[in-house]
Amino acid sequence: MQNNYKVCFIGDIYAGPGRTAVKKVLPGLIEKEDIDFTFANVENLAGGAGVTRTTLKKMMDAGIDCFTSGNHIWRRKDIYNLFENNYPVLRPANYPEDVPGREYLTFKKNGMKIAVFNLLGRTFLENVVDCPFKKGEIIYDRVKNSVDLILCDFHAETTSEKMAMGWHLDGKVDAVLGTHTHIPTSDERILDEDTAYITDVGMTGSFDSVIGVKKEIIVQRFLTGLPERFKSAKRNQWFNAVIIEFENKKAKSISRYQKRKVELDD
Template structure:
């Protein structure tokens, strides 16, 4: 099977550009399953029911998130019931939402998706390395096809997790930095990996935000409201080929499309 994993979707510009591309990519590349990180889909910070439904209507089947998942207050209640939007599994156990899902495709295949968050240079959460193993064991009773979104800042933490999970999951895909890396590979025991898949949003920006606002913050260190940049966008993602029976990855390809 072929899985398309889409980098962090940034605000309205990212949503609109994704809408213009997604059906064509799915058709031309015979994609079976689509995942997108949507934690910045609503105004560049957070996600709402409305923006999530936009992504679902485009053809995204599961949305992962990260540290910005709670930025819109209304999302807290929404995540009690919507299991196709994931928040990190290793958040405290009493928070609302779901850290994983087994998604049933129309062709009969089942795909597990797990959302994790890193701890290096980020707010502390439970250990992703320890939290993920029981979840993998639970999902393995249903399907061998498992995709992990590791939402983390440090490249070392993402790489370490990928080797820790090599052979246990189909892919470990990094998100959060919004900058696509060029280290896509298949690890020795059949797990696909990339340190960061990138983003979908404005090209002339600092990870999606207006350039002058970020530069000003670096110059004066005064907190301010950030706005999503305008102008032409680009799309980042990866296509992962997975053996239906074993769940091992057989290929991973980076996608980068400019508007």
């Protein structure tokens, strides 16, 4: 096992523009920063809702090792096939135990054994899920003696629930990284018991949008209250991620990485 290790986590990848931003930015970032392990949230990967085999494989080719998700992961039927064929994609662990998919995944890469799991918040989300706080403890107890690092993506609506989860798992897991709201926060830090934390990593997709959707559509919905089909925005892409550096299995630093105006050519 090496003493120094770097992990990159990419925030919610939104549709085609987000995928292209990843393909443009990630390979060079891995090389420049000497990243050892990369994971990303992909609940919005295919057209803004769900994931398909084709879109997931493109992200694997770009250098992502593991994929977390959230409440939109069930929007496309491909997900059941991906689970059955053991693609490295997770559902939130606090869905009922008989729901398809895996609660956590383990990887061995560049001399370290890593466990990744995903939790879904309950505040303001209408999903029937078990308590994420208790489930986080259960996952920790299952993997703590068999891995070097434990990484958690907490997909939740409110900052308070995400911050509470960070403190709840501090000293147990090695990172609690927030997703879902698509807006990056500037509170990255190492908590008291050496857990790397950020409330929301932010979205990878169109910056000139409302959380990835064409802004005109969302503005009209707020003005009228009427439903309208979402369409992905395609202007001014940005790439949002965090890089965590570990030293002797302890988080040494967490830093935001953001690149705006990623040029699209496909």
